[in-house]
Amino acid sequence: NAGVTQTPKFRILKIGQSMTLQCTQDMNHNYMYWYRQDPGMGLKLIYYSVGAGITDKGEVPNGYNVSRSTTEDFPLRLELAAPSQTSVYFCASRSTSGGSYEQYFGPGTRLTVT
Amino acid sequence: GEDVEQSLFLSVREGDSSVINCTYTDSSSTYLYWYKQEPGAGLQLLTYIFSNMDMKQDQRLTVLLNKKDKHLSLRIADTQTGDSAIYFCAVSNTGNQFYFGTGTSLTVIP
Numbered sequence: 001n002a003g004v005t006q007t008p009k010f011r012i013l014k015i016g017q018s019m020t021l022q023c024t025q026d027m028n029h030n031y032m033y034w035y036r037q038d039p040g041m042g043l044k045l046i047y048y049s050v051g052a053g054i055t056d057k058g059e060v061p062n063g064y065n066v067s068r069s070t071t072e073d074f075p076l077r078l079e080l081a082a083p084s085q086t087s088v089y090f091c092a093s094r095s096t097s098g099g100s101y102e103q104y105f106g107p108g109t110r111l112t113v114t
Numbered sequence: 115g116e117d118v119e120q121s122l123f124l125s126v127r128e129g130d131s132s133v134i135n136c137t138y139t140d141s142s143s144t145y146l147y148w149y150k151q152e153p154g155a156g157l158q159l160l161t162y163i164f165s166n167m168d169m170k171q172d173q174r175l176t177v178l179l180n181k182k183d184k185h186l187s188l189r190i191a192d193t194q195t196g197d198s199a200i201y202f203c204a205v206s207n208t209g210n211q212f213y214f215g216t217g218t219s220l221t222v223i224p
Contacts, residue, residue: 040217048210
């Protein structure tokens with residue numbers, strides 16, 4: 001199993017550009033999450049999904065959009081990029097079984113908006 | 115949302131014990147976690163505890179939960195240089211949304 005994969009690893013955007021961060025998991029997990037990690041701020045939840053076709057906002061959804069058309073994929077769309085969106089973005093997934101609700105994280109995408 | 119707080123830095127000598135502390139605000143938090151992040155990588159689960167437990171031990175790791183004070187701690191016995199990393203506390207009450215602390219950067223001095 002590859003686990004949770006994210007592309008790209010790094011990206012530099014100009015202000016006002018758009019892009020999609022890709023996230024794929026091969027563990028057949030229903031739950032998927034997008035977080036951003038800013039220095040000294042921990043991880044903040046942007047959006048999450050409890051299954052294909054269902055998404056919900058987290059703590060910091062403004063400026064982002066998501067879709068979940070398949071169990072495996074959970075892309076994060078940035079429209080009109082702003083410097084405040086410079087961050088490291090992590091995708092995660094978790095199973096509905098097992099009881100611990102452990103999240104499995106991807107390696108992250110480092111995004112700079114200038 | 116919930117506030118989860120941790121101190122930012124901790125430095126210990128190799129072989130000593132490390133204690134990383136976390137406080138949270140939502141008393142209905144049911145699932146409490148410690149994740150480890152190594153440089154340039156995603157987070158990996160170290161251990162977890164449910165709110166109906168006070169303590170959990172897993173090899174060198176001991177988790178203590180004080181529900182009254184909403185305080186969670188992680189003790190690493192016989193700390194090694196390979197334990198140098200950032201440690202995140204995370205909590206959830208439903209398993210849908212998770213709230214993470216700011217992370218504690220642990221430096222182990224040889």
